[in-house]
Amino acid sequence: AQSVAQPEDQVNVAEGNPLTVKCTYSVSGNPYLFWYVQYPNRGLQFLLKYITGDNLVKGSYGFEAEFNKSQTSFHLKKPSALVSDSALYFCAVRDIRGNTGFQKLVFGTGTRLLVSP
Amino acid sequence: SQTIHQWPATLVQPVGSPLSLECTVEGTSNPNLYWYRQAAGRGLQLLFYSVGIGQISSEVPQNLSASRPQDRQFILSSKKLLLSDSGFYLCAWRATAGAPYEQYFGPGTRLTVT
Numbered sequence: 001a002q003s004v005a006q007p008e009d010q011v012n013v014a015e016g017n018p019l020t021v022k023c024t025y026s027v028s029g030n031p032y033l034f035w036y037v038q039y040p041n042r043g044l045q046f047l048l049k050y051i052t053g054d055n056l057v058k059g060s061y062g063f064e065a066e067f068n069k070s071q072t073s074f075h076l077k078k079p080s081a082l083v084s085d086s087a088l089y090f091c092a093v094r095d096i097r098g099n100t101g102f103q104k105l106v107f108g109t110g111t112r113l114l115v116s117p
Numbered sequence: 118s119q120t121i122h123q124w125p126a127t128l129v130q131p132v133g134s135p136l137s138l139e140c141t142v143e144g145t146s147n148p149n150l151y152w153y154r155q156a157a158g159r160g161l162q163l164l165f166y167s168v169g170i171g172q173i174s175s176e177v178p179q180n181l182s183a184s185r186p187q188d189r190q191f192i193l194s195s196k197k198l199l200l201s202d203s204g205f206y207l208c209a210w211r212a213t214a215g216a217p218y219e220q221y222f223g224p225g226t227r228l229t230v231t
Contacts, residue, residue, distance in 0.1 A: 032218050043123075043207055043222035044161075051218065090161070094218050102168060103149070103211070105220055107161045 002027045002095040004074075006108035013081045014116050021076040021111050023091030032094035033074040034105065035065055039087045050074060061085070081115045088112050119144035123208050123223035131231055136181075136195040138226050140208030143189065148210040150191040151220060152183055155205040167191060168213075203230045 003026045013019045025031050032051050036044040048059025055067045065076045076089060089112075092105040120143045130136060142148055152164040163176045165183035173183050180199050184192045191208055205227050209220040 034219055036222075041205075041225070041227065043224045044209075046219050046221060049219055088159075102166065102174070103218065104151070104163060104166060109160045 002031075002093045002106050004033075004091045004093045004106060004108040006089075006091055006111045008111050010112040010114060012114050012116065015083050016080050019078050019081040019085070019113065019115070021089050021091075021113060023074045023076065023108060025072050025074060025091075025093050027093060031067075031074075033065075033067065034092040034094075035059065035063070035074075035076050036090045036092065036107075037061075037087050038090065038110075044090060047076070081113075083115050083117055086113055086115045119210075119212075119221065121208060121210055121221060121223040123206075123226050125226060126224065127227045127229075129229045129231060130198050132200055133197050136193070136198050136202070136228070138193040138206055138208075138228075140191040140193075140223055141189055142191075142210045145189070145210065145212055147188060147213055149213055149220075150185060151209040151211075152191065152193050153207040153209065155207060155225075156203075161207070165193070198230045200230050203228055 005024050034049045035047040037047055038044045047063050048057050050057045050067045058064045063078050067074050088110045090110050091108040095104050095106045122141050150167045153161045155161050165175055167173050167185045170185055181195050205225050207225045208223040211220045
């Protein structure tokens with residue numbers, strides 16, 4: 001089964017510094033990977049995805065993610081963090097259900113990002 | 118553009134009472150629809166998904182049920198709520214035309230069972 005792991009429960013970074021939120025994956029076949037952000041009491045917002053092509057994927061709000069096949073990682077990055085980036089971040093991988101071909105996303109446990117002023 | 122609505126936004130219900138949460142999607146046709154529950158502000162648990170009207174699949178056995186009476190309407194129900202049903206319920210959709218693998222989420226319903 002496809003899975004992702006987010007090894008950090010929380011990441012703390014000062015405003016203006018670069019940030020990285022880590023995600024590793026375990027898949028059979030080619031991975032389709034996603035990042036989402038969730039602000040308090042809100043739904044998840046899609047940030048970016050990797051399907052194929054360039055290993056560096058650019059997304060919303062200045063975020064980008066680097067796909068690394070040899071390390072089976074898909075880390076989320078931003079060159080300069082903002083206090084408003086403080087939120088819960090989820091990594092996800094596409095999973096296809098058996099013979100039905102139905103697609104679902106398998107989510108990691110989430111990483112809380114705290115950006116201090 | 119597509120939008121997804123959920124209501125109510127918050128709900129406080131006593132144990133044993135019925136539940137009905139509604140989700141509607143605008144601006145797309147024949148979407149895949151999903152219900153998730155998020156407990157304690159963390160991990161997401163997929164509860165149900167639907168590929169079409171009247172077609173519901175359950176991911177985990179539980180006290181809840183789902184229905185899709187119209188193409189863009191997805192309803193989560195319970196006949197008798199349990200304390201353990203408390204949580205943040207999220208509806209999501211995915212387009213089936215083209216190759217858009219990502220899901221888009223609604224604003225969620227915070228359910229507290231007392």
